[in-house]
Amino acid sequence: MKIIDLHLEGIQKDFFFRFTSDSESERLRLSIQASGIRTPVFVQKTQKGYRLLSGFHRYRIALELGLESIPASPVPDGVPVENAFHDVLLEHMVHRSLNLIEKARILGILDRLCSSWESMREHFLPLLELPPKTEILQDVRDLLTLSPNIQRYIEKYDLSLKQAVRFGRFSPEDQDFFGGLALELDIRSVELSSMMAAFQDIAGREGLSVTQVSESLGCPKIMTDSQRTRQQRIARIRTELERRQYPKIYAWNESVENLKKEMELPEQVRLSWDRSLESPGIRITLDLRSGEVLREALRHLTKRENQERIEEMLRVV
Amino acid sequence: MSIPIKKIYVDGSVIEEPLTERVLENAPGIPEEIIDVEAFQERVADQLTLSQGKRVLFITGQKGDLVKPCPGTLAPYLCCRYTVINQIIQCPMDCTYCVLQEYLDSPVMILHTDMDDVFEDIDGLLASQPGRFFRFGTGELSDSLVLDHVTELTRDYARFFSEKRNALIEFKTKTNRVETLLAVSPKNIVVSWSVNPQPIIDTDEFFSARLEERLDAAGRCQDRGFLLGFHFDPILYTPDWEALYHPLIQQLFSRVDGSRIAWVSLGSLRYPPRLKEIVLKRFPRSRLFYEEMIRGMDGKMRYPKPMRVEMYRKIFGWLMEKAPDLFVYFCMESPDVWDRVMGTHPASNAELDFWFARSLHRRFPELELDSPNRASYTAS
Numbered sequence: 001m002k003i004i005d006l007h008l009e010g011i012q013k014d015f016f017f018r019f020t021s022d023s024e025s026e027r028l029r030l031s032i033q034a035s036g037i038r039t040p041v042f043v044q045k046t047q048k049g050y051r052l053l054s055g056f057h058r059y060r061i062a063l064e065l066g067l068e069s070i071p072a073s074p075v076p077d078g079v080p081v082e083n084a085f086h087d088v089l090l091e092h093m094v095h096r097s098l099n100l101i102e103k104a105r106i107l108g109i110l111d112r113l114c115s116s117w118e119s120m121r122e123h124f125l126p127l128l129e130l131p132p133k134t135e136i137l138q139d140v141r142d143l144l145t146l147s148p149n150i151q152r153y154i155e156k157y158d159l160s161l162k163q164a165v166r167f168g169r170f171s172p173e174d175q176d177f178f179g180g181l182a183l184e185l186d187i188r189s190v191e192l193s194s195m196m197a198a199f200q201d202i203a204g205r206e207g208l209s210v211t212q213v214s215e216s217l218g219c220p221k222i223m224t225d226s227q228r229t230r231q232q233r234i235a236r237i238r239t240e241l242e243r244r245q246y247p248k249i250y251a252w253n254e255s256v257e258n259l260k261k262e263m264e265l266p267e268q269v270r271l272s273w274d275r276s277l278e279s280p281g282i283r284i285t286l287d288l289r290s291g292e293v294l295r296e297a298l299r300h301l302t303k304r305e306n307q308e309r310i311e312e313m314l315r316v317v
Numbered sequence: 318m319s320i321p322i323k324k325i326y327v328d329g330s331v332i333e334e335p336l337t338e339r340v341l342e343n344a345p346g347i348p349e350e351i352i353d354v355e356a357f358q359e360r361v362a363d364q365l366t367l368s369q370g371k372r373v374l375f376i377t378g379q380k381g382d383l384v385k386p387c388p389g390t391l392a393p394y395l396c397c398r399y400t401v402i403n404q405i406i407q408c409p410m411d412c413t414y415c416v417l418q419e420y421l422d423s424p425v426m427i428l429h430t431d432m433d434d435v436f437e438d439i440d441g442l443l444a445s446q447p448g449r450f451f452r453f454g455t456g457e458l459s460d461s462l463v464l465d466h467v468t469e470l471t472r473d474y475a476r477f478f479s480e481k482r483n484a485l486i487e488f489k490t491k492t493n494r495v496e497t498l499l500a501v502s503p504k505n506i507v508v509s510w511s512v513n514p515q516p517i518i519d520t521d522e523f524f525s526a527r528l529e530e531r532l533d534a535a536g537r538c539q540d541r542g543f544l545l546g547f548h549f550d551p552i553l554y555t556p557d558w559e560a561l562y563h564p565l566i567q568q569l570f571s572r573v574d575g576s577r578i579a580w581v582s583l584g585s586l587r588y589p590p591r592l593k594e595i596v597l598k599r600f601p602r603s604r605l606f607y608e609e610m611i612r613g614m615d616g617k618m619r620y621p622k623p624m625r626v627e628m629y630r631k632i633f634g635w636l637m638e639k640a641p642d643l644f645v646y647f648c649m650e651s652p653d654v655w656d657r658v659m660g661t662h663p664a665s666n667a668e669l670d671f672w673f674a675r676s677l678h679r680r681f682p683e684l685e686l687d688s689p690n691r692a693s694y695t696a697s
Contacts, residue, residue: 245609248624
């Protein structure tokens with residue numbers, strides 16, 4: 001492997017092959033500060049100079065530290081740059097796996113290199129653990145059109161494609177809202193997905209944007225309410241969402257709940273029902289500790305007005 | 318209605334099958350290519366989106382059983398013990414709510430050529446339970462008539478079923494493609510239409526025939542002597558649903574005679590939770606999936622029971638006003654919903670199957686059904 005001492009000014013700034021995100025690496029900085037760059041970066045010779053294939057962090061730190069040159073290994077003559085890029089990916093994956101946004105960037109790089117379908121299928125897709133399906137690959141590419149907040153969130157929580165593509169259904173403004181909400185309250189993807197679905201149902205039904213729904217529910221205020229813990233803020237938003245998402249079910253349950261209250265049952269008698277209203281009937285649980293409790297329960301349940309109330313409840317459940 | 322097939326692929330092993338030859342003859346001008354199954358899967362099916370796949374037909378041989386019990390749904394919801402014939406898989410029409418978007422692996426329309434195997438399976442089934450009346454249908458994994466102008470399968474099925482006792486076939490459709498059908502014997506055939514109000518057809522049943530066209534085709538089939546069926550399924554909730562469904566029923570009975578309707582089914586929108594993602598992606602303008610839904614006892618999403626009951630009661634009432642002797646059943650509903658709407662429910666799926674036979678035997682003597690015996694249903 002040929003190694004040259006490459007002047008930093010000779011490196012093109014288009015970062016054509018960059019697929020990783022900016023990340024702080026204090027250890028790398030300290031190491032470079034102490035001993036210089038020991039592992040050469042990988043470069044491609046072009047008409048305008050050199051293009052980095054790997055070593056973007058080392059290059060950035062070298063610039064920040066005011067180094068003039070770095071050791072670099074150029075792609076040998078006759079080796080197609082696509083092969084060299086493949087080697088870079090292999091090398092990268094020895095250290096850590098790729099997240100979805102990185103995979104999307106890699107597909108973008110391969111598109112710009114005009115990689116053939118055969119080469120993608122044979123060499124790159126197995127490496128990226130992506131199936132050779134056009135529709136799925138397009139879904140991955142489209143992740144780069146999501147708002148920066150959302151892309152950060154996808155990387156931070158290493159979301160699956162199924163989870164990540166959901167963001168694409170929303171406008172950039174709504175994506176920003178979800179990204180802000182998720183990052184601010186540190187909401188995990190499963191919980192965020194369910195909140196997004198609720199927002200979307202309400203917005204779709206009422207003809208509003210998600211941002212408008214969030215404002216009408218008071219979300220911006222709840223999100224920044226310093227009197228509540230993070231969990232309490234999330235719980236509050238969830239409650240507000242559910243009420244608005246299921247108004248009819250809430251109203252039916254409330255009507256049954258009111259009838260139950262009117263019955264004034266002794267505390268040993270509990271009435272319950274399926275809150276989704278799908279499973280029919282009412283269940284009566286009796287905490288029976290003496291014969292008197294049974295007599296008292298029966299007296300209440302068989303009162304004419306309570307029987308009418310139960311009939312009324314059964315019309316709903 | 319016009320649905321172009323853009324390309325026909327033929328599995329090399331069935332190129333000389335009569336059905337293959339017939340389809341290619343009936344589809345002049347459509348590009349065709351002979352290909353083996355693996356290459357088709359890799360090179361074609363895997364590369365197409367669902368919308369693209371719906372314009373491609375693959376003619377191939379049998380892959381597993383094509384005649385099987387309708388998968389229905391889980392208890393406590395009741396199903397009717399229908400038997401499905403999956404000779405064509407995938408549908409070129411595109412309904413926003415269609416469960417096939419989630420259910421089928423392949424985006425491409427697949428036509429299986431093995432008629433003899435299908436008929437053998439049907440004969441085997443009939444022989445295995447001689448005391449039972451069977452209803453078969455080809456409209457489960459596709460539309461029964463949408464490709465009939467090229468496949469002419471209805472002709473083969475009509476010939477086969479006209480000689481059967483205690484069995485009929487239902488061709489279920491959202492098209493008006495009845496030309497081939499009108500030339501065959503109507504014996505032991507029910508032609509049925511899935512119906513919805515025209516504004517819903519406009520927004521959620523793409524490439525299907527207009528309501529008026531469907532009802533006109535139904536009228537022509539009735540005039541030719543076919544029994545009819547209608548499926549109000551899925552019934553869709555919108556804020557003005559009453560103003561949509563009541564006129565639909567009026568319109569239906571202005572075109573067809575209620576006494577020639579073999580059955581009417583009622584079912585409201587229900588779907589496996591995973592379908593919603595697909596629909597919102599493929600049809601971002603559809604509003605159907607934003608309604609209040611609960612997860613039913615079978616895991617499928619449904620409207621809350623009070624909503625379903627209210628819609629069914631009204632629709633059932635309107636149907637009864639028009640044709641009091643109509644046989645109406647629910648598709649995948651709970652005994653509780655049956656009770657609340659009709660005042661009774663079948664004790665089991667087998668009992669519902671028996672109710673079908675009893676009603677058809679009483680109302681349509683020309684079917685020459687054996688007098689149904691409840692015991693031979695509930696025992697099977």
